[in-house]
Amino acid sequence: MTKRKRGQSNKSHGPGLDVTAVLRVFRDGGKPLAEKEVLQALGVPSAKKQELHNVFRALEDTGKLIRVQKGWGLVESMRLVSGTLEISRSGVGYVLPDDKRRKDIFIHPKDLGDAWHGDRVVAAVTRERKDKNHEGRIARIIERGIKTLPCRVVKRMATDLFLCRPTDTRHGMSFMVDYLPPAKGDPEPRVDDIVNVAVGEKLEYKLYSGKGLELLGAQGEVSVQERLVKLNHGIPGPFPPKTLAEAEALPEAPGEADFAGRRDLRDMDFVTIDGARARDFDDAILVKKHGRGYTLWVAIADVSHYVPEGSALDKEALERGNSYYFPQSVEPMLPERLSNGLCSLNPDVPRLAMVAEIDFSAGGQPGRTDFYAAVIQSKARLTYGQVQRALLLGDEAERKNIAHVLPMLETAETLARAIGAVRSERGSLDFDLPEPEILFNLQGEAEDIRPKVRHFGHQIVEEFMIAANEAVARFLTAKEAPVLYRVHPEPDPAKLEALFALLARTDMATKLPAHPGAADLAKVLREASGSDLDFLVSRLALRTMMQASYSPKNDCHFGLASTCYCHFTSPIRRYADLVVHRSLKRAIAGKPAATKGAAHLAKVAEYISRRERVAMEAEREILKRVTVLFLSDKVGRRFTGIIGSLADFGFWVELKEVMAEGMVRLSSLSDDYYTFIPDRHELLGERTGRRFKLGQPVTVELSGVDMGRLAVDLSLVEDGEAKPAAAPQKTKSKNARRRRR
Secondary structure: OOOOOOOOOOOOOOOOOOOHHHHHHHHHOOEOOOOOHHHHHHHOOHHHHHHHHHHHHHHHHOOOOEHHHOOEEEEEHHOOOHHHHHEOOOOOOEEOOOOOOOEEEEOOOOHHHOOOOOOOOEEEEEEEEOOOOOOOEEEEEHHHEEEEEEEEEEEEEOOOOEEEOOOOOOOOEEEEEOOOOOOOOOOOOOOOOEEEEEEEEEEEEOOOEEEEEEEEOOOOHHHHHHHHHHHOOOOOOOOOHHHHHHOOOOOOOOHHHHHOOOOOEOOOOEEEEOOOOOOOOOOEEEEEEEEEEEEEEEEEEEEHHHHOOHHHHHHHHHOOOOOOOOOEEEEOOHHHHHHHOOOOOOOOOOOOEEEEEEOOOOOOOOOEEEEEEEOOOEEEEEHHHHHHHHHHHHHHHHHHHOOHHHHHHHHHHHHHHHHHHHHHHHHOOOOOOOOOEEEEEOOOOOOEEEEEOOOOOHHHHHHHHHHHHOOOHHHHHHOOOOOOOEEEEOOOOOHHHHHHHOOOOOHHHHHOOOOOOHHHHHHHHHHHOOOOOOOHHHHHHOOOOOOEEEEEEOOEEEEOOEEEEEEOOOOOOOOOHHHHHHHHHHHHHHOOOOOOOOHHHHHHHHHHHHHHHHHHHHHHHHHHHHHHHHHHOOOOEEEEEEEEEEEEEEEEEEOOOOEEEEEEEEHHHOOOEEEHHHHHHHHEOOOOOEEEEEEOOEEEEEEEEEEEOOOEEEEEOOOOOOOOOOOOOOOOOOOOOOOOO
């Protein structure tokens, strides 16, 4: 997972100089102590002073001790908290404490000092608040979180000296970068090129030295944007040689020896259904009708057969946590020899799999289950488009093309609809929000950003995967085997209360229960579906949601309304699924749980949850960057859109003609002063009474884009004209908020 940092060892530094013993002295002392006092308390001679100083420095490195005027103080006793600093794009920071029992500490930009996003720091708590995050300031930087970062060239200062600024807008400093091309004739950096920079020492306020390590290229190229996002977020790149060597040592295909002890299902009509561009197929399905009921087989690539726990492949997979997907590239969790070859359920070749076999009633209720290792041979590699054309649109040519598996698919559709109805009835949430898809031309330039096409063909696979995940989770729980559950807490109570309070003032009021709660959310979404309030309800409901994560404790999955859920169906791209497969194999064989206990499983859960968040943040950022590039030559063009979010300085508009978002700032509106009313999600004009509210349609003009800020600026179009920014006249109102940014 993560390597031990300097100073984290608990080994003894000589008689009486054990780290634990030193900490005990500070805790018993009840005050900051000088080195002499600690030596006396430990009963060791003054000759050990240097060794004690080394222990102090080690404890300082890990954030447990901090220097004070006359010695050292215990961080935990001084209203000081050690943790990792996260800075948002708005400039505010939060310290995420090492002690997970503590809440995050809010840091105002003026209290950040020289700390950067990602640094390990010690924060001093300056203000305690009962129901909110405590406030604090950065007292000390324990360790820089970054050693290198990609920067944009702003100006050439001398022959080999360039003024550069980080591409990650969470970093507000600049660098004076020395860069010499690696070889004669190699390109030199130009303004707006991206250079990967090794950070150096501080030169003056917000200015640091740096050394250029690599010229990535022009910032207008999507491939360069992908590379810098990977560097900004610490996305792993090429696999280490030892990992690749283990992968290369594996066979091209499974052999008869691998089939021993497995059920031979090669004659059964399994199929895979994936996107047209997919290259790794880790799930295959098969459905048969039996009387009034059905049997579903979900076969999942048996990655654990080839990736033993503790191997180089396993350690690297854990370090990565999951695969990372970008518009033009993928950084996989496993080498391609496994992900696209040996473990991929490619058609017409034998593959090892773990199978969940589940019986269902005609109404979609699960019954008998069975789990086992098998060998399968997929009969077709289908795409969602093929399934839609053949199954849902009745395209005769496509139906003929897949005639050998069409009857099975028709049975699968019937079962999937029944399972989906059961899931909907129990309260599973379905926001059905469109996801963007970037279309590229042959030169690798973005041609369009459209909503991904979704239809019931996608849902067939999703329903079966959810059913298999639940069945495996229930089985392992009943066996008291260790499980990495997928958990999703109930919505934020305050946000949920605000949502229902807002809906009580709309036409939805008569459809709300007397005392609405989280359990009513699914019904509210269904009631609003297709109405004028659909957009508002779905967006606000989504904002009440907490983040899903992994846990060794079963805390249920609110979004799926599932009381027992895990991830079993994607071991090629998620480490959590690999852990579940290993546990399932031991449970099937009647073997005891792995020697590594609950504490290890909890650490794995926390770590891979963090890596999942890294992947999500990186994917969001590259989408934003490609969007800005795509719109950069469309300044002056008009679009229609819907207000998707509001703040006291403007509102964001989701464009209809292209799947992108931009902001109309209040500083571009000159007809009135506007007050933001958070509980109504409205901006209200003081003089005119004009309103801008969530879900309101508007016409806008693209007035500018800024790659540095990742900003898309829009102007409101009224009476056929875009309103330019203007200096408004002052109003006599004393109570209205007048932030105009």
